[in-house]
Amino acid sequence: MNLLTIEGLFVHFGGVVAVDNVSFDVRQGEILGLIGPNGSGKTTVLNLLSGFLAPHAGKVRMRDEDVTAMSPDRLAQRGVLRMFQMTxxxxxxxxxxxxxxxxxxxxxxxxxxxxxxxxxxxxxxxxxxxxxxxxxxxxxxxxxxxxxxxxxxxPLVAMLDEPFAAVHPVMREVMAQFIRARHAQGFTFLLVSHDMPIVVDLCQRAVCMNAGRVIAAGDIHSVLKNHDVIEAYLGNGDAQSGPDDLPSLEVH
Ligand SMILES: Nc1ncnc2c1ncn2[C@@H]1O[C@H](COP(=O)(O)OP(=O)(O)O)[C@@H](O)[C@H]1O
Ligand SMILES: [Mg+2]
The missing domain is CATH 1.10.8 (Helicase, Ruva Protein; domain 3)
Incomplete structure (x- = not known):
């Protein structure tokens, strides 16, 4: 069952199209990975889904309710929480x-x-x-x-933006275990992370963005094997998602 249904989200900052016709579903009880090189629009999507930004086009539904551009407070009342927003x-x-x-x-x-x-x-x-x-x-x-x-x-669905970045591996594992335990209780997560081993470990499905668009979505292993996904990471020379990440893109 879909908890969130996202259809055709579009937002631009002046001439920069940050999110371009993005559609995907967040299923009840899953940990969905949202991956992609730096600047691909992941944080902007979280801002749209948590009410910090209103889209120029597109819709977000929570179950049967239209929650497009609803305020962060009202979304939080419905159990949609971007981590750190209330904190x-x-x-x-x-x-x-x-x-x-x-x-x-x-x-x-x-x-x-x-x-x-x-x-x-x-x-x-x-x-x-x-x-x-x-x-x-x-x-x-x-x-x-x-x-x-x-x-x-x-929260019913927690949205986490790079929670593991710059965190000691021991604490990273405490966080991962914390997420696993909540997932086992039926809670839903949307996880943005550059840490591919953790994404593979935690997420059943993933959505990969590049240049504002969804370029692949589905089972985590098929997404990481996807030609366009590999190309997107290879083609991006920045430090966080450059060639150093490639070995961790390999799927076993
Ligand atoms: N407030 C903003 N004003 C102008 N440009 C923005 C703003 N927020 C994001 N962008 C641009 O939108 C694009 C997507 O950014 P972002 O969502 O932060 O990507 P990611 O989280 O995947 O690294 C980038 O080109 C970024 O420079
Ligand atoms: Mg970001």
């Missing part, structure tokens, strides 16, 4: 209190927020730093804290 880490408040506050801001009781915050601290391996001010956490620990704050009341 304001208070740097002079402890990590634990940040979690507690996030829970209460989402309408949970203090007792329930407390219970969930304790479980999240454990799961996210933040125990040793839970009473430090959030401002003292490392970048990776802070990202873990942001995961906890977003998921203290799990």
């Amino acid at each position: 304001r880490v208070f740097t002079r408040m402890s990590a634990f209190d940040n979690l507690l506050t996030a829970g209460m801001a989402r309408g949970l009781s203090e007792a329930e927020s407390n219970r969930r915050a304790q479980a999240l601290v454990e799961e996210l391996t933040l125990g040793p730093v839970q009473y430090l001010d959030a401002g003292q956490l490392s970048g990776g620990q802070r990202k873990l804290l942001e995961f906890g704050m977003c998921f203290i009341e799990p």
Whole structure:
């Protein structure tokens, strides 16, 4: 069953067409990868789907409801959350209190927020730093804290934009495990990531964009083997998606 149906999204910034007639579905309960070289339009798609940007053309439906250009707040009420959108880490408040506050801001009781915050601290391996001010956490620990704050009341569909970038591999695995556990409970993810091994590991399906367009969509392995996808990565000389990424594009 489709949770989101995206039809013909189009947006330009002046003369730059960032998203060009993009259509794809996000199925209930899947982890869908959104991949493609830098500048291909992935972040802009997330902005469109989470209400931070209105398309010049096209439609987004959530189940049977038209949610095109709906505000981030109204989308969040429906369970569509772009990670980090709700998150304001208070740097002079402890990590634990940040979690507690996030829970209460989402309408949970203090007792329930407390219970969930304790479980999240454990799961996210933040125990040793839970009473430090959030401002003292490392970048990776802070990202873990942001995961906890977003998921203290799990969204139906979470959109993550490069969550693993510049995060220590140990914490990356904590994040991946966190996503797997929520997926096992039936939650849906749209994951933008350059980290191909993690995408292959987590995602059943993927959509690949290049220059604003969808160039391949479907089963992750078939997408990565797709000629146009390989060409898009090969043809792009930037540091993040250049030749260094190619070995990880190989499918076993
Ligand atoms: N606010 C903006 N103003 C002007 N151009 C933008 C803006 N946001 C994105 N772009 C352009 O749109 C294209 C797609 O960008 P983006 O969605 O960030 O790609 P990705 O996330 O795949 O790297 C790029 O050419 C980028 O320069
Ligand atoms: Mg981006």
